[in-house]
Amino acid sequence: MEAALVHADRPVVQAPMAGGTSTPALAAAVSDAGGIGFLAAGYISAAAMREDIAATRRLTSRPFGMNVFMPSLDAADAAAVAAYRDRLVPEAERLGVVPGIPGARDDDYDAKIADLLADPPAFVGFTFGCPADDVVRALRDRGTTVIVTVTSVDEARAASAADVLCVQGAEAGAHRGSFTNTLDGLLPLRDLLRLVRGAVPHPLIAAGGLATSGDVAGVLSLGAVAAQVGTAFLRCPESGASAVHKAALADPRFTSTAMTRAFSGRPARGLVNRFLSEHSEHAPAAYPDVHHVTSPLRRTAAARGDAGTVNLWAGVGFRLATEAPAAEIVERLSG
Numbered sequence: 022m023e024a025a026l027v028h029a030d031r032p033v034v035q036a037p038m039a040g041g042t043s044t045p046a047l048a049a050a051v052s053d054a055g056g057i058g059f060l061a062a063g064y065i066s067a068a069a070m071r072e073d074i075a076a077t078r079r080l081t082s083r084p085f086g087m088n089v090f091m092p093s094l095d096a097a098d099a100a101a102v103a104a105y106r107d108r109l110v111p112e113a114e115r116l117g118v119v120p121g122i123p124g125a126r127d128d129d130y131d132a133k134i135a136d137l138l139a140d141p142p143a144f145v146g147f148t149f150g151c152p153a154d155d156v157v158r159a160l161r162d163r164g165t166t167v168i169v170t171v172t173s174v175d176e177a178r179a180a181s182a183a184d185v186l187c188v189q190g191a192e193a194g195a196h197r198g199s200f201t202n203t204l205d206g207l208l209p210l211r212d213l214l215r216l217v218r219g220a221v222p223h224p225l226i227a228a229g230g231l232a233t234s235g236d237v238a239g240v241l242s243l244g245a246v247a248a249q250v251g252t253a254f255l256r257c258p259e260s261g262a263s264a265v266h267k268a269a270l271a272d273p274r275f276t277s278t279a280m281t282r283a284f285s286g287r288p289a290r291g292l293v294n295r296f297l298s299e300h301s302e303h304a305p306a307a308y309p310d311v312h313h314v315t316s317p318l319r320r321t322a323a324a325r326g327d328a329g330t331v332n333l334w335a336g337v338g339f340r341l342a343t344e345a346p347a348a349e350i351v352e353r354l355s356g
Contacts, residue, residue, distance in 0.1 A: 030055030031355040032241060034187075034226055035347070036251030037088030037146060038195065038262075038334075039063030045073055047259040049080035050347035055355070057144065057247070058085040064312075067132035074142055086144030086168070087137065091152065092127040093308055095202045097286075099123075101305035106314045108303055112296070112330065118317040123310035141165040146187065148198040149287075151180040158182075168226065170198035173206045177217045186223045187249055188214050192230025194252045194278070194336030196289040202306045204280065204288050211243060218244040232338030234356035250354060252336040259347045263323040269294075269333045270342050278339065284319065284332040286311030292339065295329035 033056035037043050040063070048058030060077060062070040070087065077085055106120045113120045134152070137145055138159050145160055146168040157167050161184065169180040170187040176199065177186055189198050190210025197204070208216070210229035217225060227240035228249035237248040254260055256267045269275050275292040282288060283300040287308035291297060304311055315332075322330035335342075343350070 029057050029247060031351055032237060032245075032247040033057070033351050033354050034247050034249040035059050035254055036228065036249045037061035037063075037086070037148075038251050038255075039065075039088075039090070041261040042255065044259060044261040045076035045080055047254060047257070047261070047347055048077050048085045049083075050259045051254070051351055052081050052083035052085045054348035054351035056351045058083075059144070059146065060085065060087045060142075062087055062133055063090040063128060063148075065129075067129050067136045070133055071136055074140075077142075084143030086146055087142050088146040088148060089130065089133055089137070090128045090148055091150035092130045093149070093202075095306070095308070097123070097126075097307035097310045098305055102286075102307045102310045102314065105303060105305055105307075105311060108300070109314065109318065113318055116318055116321045116325070116327075116330070118321050120318065121313045121316045123307075123313045126309060128309070137165075138163065144168060146170065147183075148196070150200045151176075151183065154182045170228075171217065172197060172199040172213070173208075174216050174220045176200050177221045177223070181221065181223075183223065185226060185246075186217065186221065187226040187228055188217050188245070189249075190214070190227075190229030192290075192337040193228050194290050194339070195334035196285065196287055197280070199288075202287050202308055207280075210240070214240060214243050214245060230337040231354075232336070232341040234354055236338070237354050238356060248354070252334075252339050253342050253350055253354065254347055255335070255339075256342045256344045257347045257350060258344070263331070265323055265326045265328050265331060266333055267344075269328045270335060270339050272328070275328075275333070278335050278337055282306060282308075282311065284311070284315050285309065289332070289334060290336060292333035292335050294331075294333060296331075
């Protein structure tokens with residue numbers, strides 16, 4: 022099934038980064054450079070997702086992908102979410118906003134699937150679970166390659182209907198793409214890649230802390246067909262990351278990353294800042310409920326350049342991210 026990635030001249034997949042970071046300009050630039058660019062449907066409507074696909078097609082004739090969040094199936098403790106919301110009231114008051122209210126938990130999934138089945142891009146990826154087999158078959162019938170993110174051998178086996186698996190190690194920035202809202206079995210990428218390689222026959226994309234051509238070559242030598250890279254693209258001009266986020270990646274005040282549920286209610290790796298340090302231990306395992314609660318705070322903090330309050334997603338290789346154009350980054354990673 023390595024032919025599923027035959028369109029990629031270079032073994033680099035640009036990670037889908039929700040929240041506006043994965044722009045059409047970024048996906049198109051990566052695809053034009055010989056890699057595979059990815060858009061992100063997380064947190065946006067099906068209509069907005071379609072607009073991103075159309076915009077990317079206007080920018081490139083090369084294949085690219087769209088990533089979809091699976092709906093949250095985990096029950097949320099409403100009392101725990103309410104208590105966390107109360108805890109954040111002083112943070113919100115300082116910013117002049119009100120904490121958000123938990124809303125829809127399906128991320129417009131059904132509408133997105135219907136839209137993608139009508140006119141899919143070359144690749145469709147899924148995070149936080151695996152779609153039903155009939156959805157996978159329908160996408161494949163349209164000529165689309167289906168990719169599912171996995172974080173364990175059990176998840177890899179459960180996603181057997183997919184064409185390709187994206188194996189995400191502990192070093193990856195932003196959300197852990199696990200099927201359940203846990204940190205169980207969190208493994209370094211290279212260890213996880215070896216285990217998954219020995220358990221399933223699928224082509225594997227390796228993800229997690231990859232920042233150099235040596236990193237890419239290393240995962241290819243372990244059997245991956247490509248490396249998925251996100252943090253390395255955050256500071257490039259085509260990235261839609263906020264100015265405060267881009268600046269923080271090079272700011273000497275930020276020296277490490279950590280996993281946290283403080284911003285979204287799901288484990289995600291980001292730069293250790295004040296908000297992460299003060300609230301992580303109190304955040305419930307409730308996604309996307311916590312995401313909705315903190316959304317007004319994060320949006321306002323980003324607009325004000327408040328690096329201590331906003332989520333600064335980053336993988337462990339964040340210090341190697343540069344302001345180079347996306348095409349140059351693809352070339353550099355490819356060696």
